[in-house]
Amino acid sequence: MTGSAGGRRARRLAIGTAVMLVLAGTNGPWLYRFGTERYHEYKINRPGYKAVNGHWDVVEFPKEYRQDTIHAVLLHTGKVLLVAGSGNNQDNFDAKRFDSRIWDPVKGTVKKVPTPADLFCTGHTQLADGDILIAGGTKRYERLKGDVKKAGGVMILYNENPDKPMTLPEGTRFTGKGNGKVFLSDDSVLIPRATKVFDRKTGRFLRNNPGYARVVVEAPKEGTRYETGTQDGYRIGGLTGADARNTYGIANKLGMDKRDFEGIRDAYEFDPVAERYIKVDPMNEARWYPTLTTLSDGRVLGVSGLDDIGQLVPGRNEVFDPATKTWTYTRHKRQFPTYPALFLLQNGKLFYSGSNAGYGPDDVGRDPGIWDVATNRFTRLAGLRDPDRMETSGTVLLPPAQDERFLVVGGGGVGESRLSTNRTRLIDLKAAEPRFVDGPRLAKGTRYPQISVLPDDSVLVSGGSEDYRGRGDSDIHQARIYDPASNSFRRVADPLVGRDYHAGSILLPDGRVMFFGSNPLFADKADSRPGVFEQRIEIYTPPYLYRDSRPSLSDGPRTIARGGTGTFTARRASAVRKVRLVRPSATTHVTDVDQRSVALDFTTSRDRITVTVPANRNLVPSGWYMVFAVDGRGTPSTARWVKVP
Template sequence: MSYRPSRRLRKIAVGGTAVGVLAGMNAPAIHGYSAAKYHEYKINQPGYKAEYGHWDRVEVPEEFRVNAIHAALLRTGKVLLIAGSGNDERNFKAKSFKSVLWDPAENTFREIGTPKDMFCAGHTQLADGTLLVAGGTARYEKLKEAVDRAGGAMLIKNEDPDKPRNFPKGTVFANNENGRSFRSEFAVNVPRAKKTADARTGEVTVTASEARVFVQSLVKGEKGIVNTAAQYEIQGLAGEDGENFYGLATKLGLDKKDFQGIRQAYEFDPVAERYVPVDPMNEARWYPTLVTLADGRVLSVSGLDDIGQVVPGKNEIYDPGTRRWTYTTERYFPTYPALFLMKGGKIFYSGANAGYGPADEGRVPGVWDLRTNRFTEVSGLKDAKDLETAGSVLLPPAQDQKVMVLGGGGVGESRSSTTRTAVVDLDAADPRYTPGPDLPEPTRYLNTVILPDDTLFTTGGSRDYRGRGGSDILRAQIYDPADNAFREAADPSVGRNYHSEALLLPDGRVAVFGSNPLFGDAADTKPGFFEQRIEVYTPPYRYRDSRPSLGAGPAAVRRGGTATYATAYAEHIETARLMRPSAVTHATDVEQRSIALDVEHGEGSVSVTVPEDPSIVPPGWYMLVVTDDEGTPSEARWVRVT
């Protein structure tokens, strides 16, 4: 990528003005220095850092460089980077699945044993500080030109009310009339048929059960295609089993085969630093969204299922107490929908999403009541067609109930993108989006991070789909909700688009990972490569002369309770926030939220009170941060809200 001077540099290095500025700064003369060298000099000046912040590259040993598809901050202060197969089919076929644990305080790394391909899974923070990871990849997509065997969904029926049955991967289904045979790609369990008796007559009715599995033809090419509905015998079954168990399928063709999801779920233990298997989901999911509810349970929605179709509204809830999943209210969303827990336990869908699904279904923002399944649409959004790959965030503090959407693009590989931002006040009688300030340029894949001083840091993205045409955007900005305006921040040096993520660290810095462009040059002639470099942004508040700090105090507090901490800065502390740690992927982070606490000052101490509303403060571990009268935040301390 060619060098592009920062916009701050361009502002001053024009004509003779640059000479005067340089003289005043006692800087080296421009003569003999390239623009890049001057830029490097300038961005490292104390005054520049104090106004715009600063970026640093993290030294990552080669053996720990991974394709970071997911990033989650754990209660230990470490960051879990999940690659799985890392969008590399060679890794998938070799069953090479990776996760790396990074300690940003010590800059140490550790590889974590990864049992399944968690590439494009969903994740959320649980009340006990573990990270729930659910779903991932069962099969990579195959474009039409690469599909050499007919295949698709086969329904396996069971008419036996007394016998469930498991069919292993490789089970063969044959139809003697059309001469076609198909082999299952995965194991599948078919439950027993349902038997009911009429209370009056005693007559017994048996209703067949069914389960679905992806199958492929035994032969290559067009000879395996079936375009009509047919019934298939299951090879190896005879007698009653042969009658009771059979397959049904309609079209089994050579069309494009999408990614397929898995049902497996795990809790990552941040202390033992390992994945612990839990009950699998009822539905296979690839690109699902997981969001924590007010009672600590977890809602899982959308994703591509075990035959590569968007899960048709079959949502489910995970109970950490039983480690089991149960179905809940049905509602359809495209993949990775941005869902936020709001007051009263309702869910707000900002309209932002990360991809798969038809352009005319599940794209409209709205408030979803899980209990009644009522969905109230929210209108007023400019460029509503450009919500795929958009960013969205619950603005700080969470009590204000305002959600912002930023940028985005058209459905699929559309070249469309937008500068639009908009804010909706969900406490209003009739919530509607109202325009916010425009982004500096049309942007997809924008990463947005809540800072502890109640501002938003936004960075990266690209104008076109997956950075096509060399369209990565090397700029960052800070949004202040109080002023409803952006201000400039230091420019990053690494482009970030698809499969990128950013999160807040306990010390107040922002770490940025990943990027998966289609191409490696602006002419789109070279294949892209996955960006494995890590950059860390240090905001301007870290360059002030002093910052407050918290001393001794409790590590846990109940909702509605008060906790007191020793501090030498008591009279200067103005605000306190609980910052929920991020779990982010595809520039989508529905976990992060900043919660305002009531503050009381004592002599040599400060007391903070946590709101009682569980829909504002879901149970879990939070970073407690206080800010002083200059808006400078302290380093966070971890507190568990019970």
């Protein structure tokens, strides 16, 4: 006997329900996650949600074009230079595989660029002609204490001969006078000639002050038996007669201690049109983790970094002249931790916020202040909260740049400290007595925040991690927009990709923001699996690009002098409420001192906008800029590129 169709449907429904109940009992968490993820995806893709919170999209290059991007620079061609060098990968370094890419965010194309040296942990900045100055990089990778197999360390070399310098090749043999142990140099070295010293009053010769240099040496074989315990003098192999008497080495303990990264002197200009590196004169000092900052006269200051033996450059700062392509030392010394955040002010002095990215003593060069490079006068600034947690913090010049207000975001303790802070700090350098005050707090303690100024005068703050290099699965999948007018954060759409060490962000000419990099130590909460470098790019489209219409700029000049004017064709010109001149970013290691947004005076007439560029060259350093027109709702145009000579 067969039942009715309705009865059969009821039985199938009951069986299906029972099966679903069993599945739910065994796979409930999976079903819940699946449902939650599908709903979240649905929610973040709704037009209404995007209009309030913006939207994130992941860009993944074809496999043959992927790299571990450490540095990114927006070029005046609208493309982005992505630099990896060896990409914090020892195998790449050993094989001399050094990478750069040119990415076109409009066409979606990517191109490999021959890279002449290991530009991993270099410094970079925009030059007046649109080229990118790139200086420093990696000579040798660090070796942790357990990985050091041969005893070694730094040897000081002296030359007492005032008549000639002494050059020693790589592999020179040094033999201890007391301990009898042998070490070999890992690089060639030039020891300057001695300096004759005379009595100022009588002119009588007093002595020779030896010339000196430093070199890293290693034992020829592995093993702790080659370690030395105390200071000793060393004879130099291959020297005889007067040379052997005048030239010698002295070293303290040579052991199995950690060896830090070592820098290079190499410097290049990258040509955005030819899309190639052009070598210029090397720096006087090798630098790994340096900052490059434009000065009042258009030259570029190179500061800090680890030198060619892995020690912090002791305040020997130098300046690059774009006209002669050469470097000269500054008259005065001043030491900072590596990648210090140094910003050019409207009076020609530099503001140091205290933000930095790592190496250096915890009690030298960390106080924030205003630095007059010409006189070396440094005026300390008070009020900074959590001053012991400024490493890996980010600093941004708030828009408009004329106001000279800065925001400092997050940060952590020195080195591999687990400390981090959720504070932000504000300082108004135009106040009668400038001092730091607390800004709105972040949800979590944040190292490595990515910060980009937007054309509507807001600031996007995203990513970072609570712990050093994302330890303990501590990446922060949150983004906020800071409003300088209300001094408040607003939570927006969450990024899809975690970003910590070696990550950064760049404002694109169409008003979107690109994010790159991330180099976590570990890949799990228990810190049991090594981390994987994040090679995907992520694009954030802010809420202002989900509105019905936006202003437009076209048919304008390619060059506007400081103090001069330029006229653009503009659809909906009458709706424009502000115009911003934005310097393109050059960012790495939470350091982007190029980024600034300058307010332009303007007038409108029908479909025309005429803008005026401020006359102050410190406010508007020479170079290429993006011009954005912004309407009353905060919606920006696509930028027009303009050169300020």
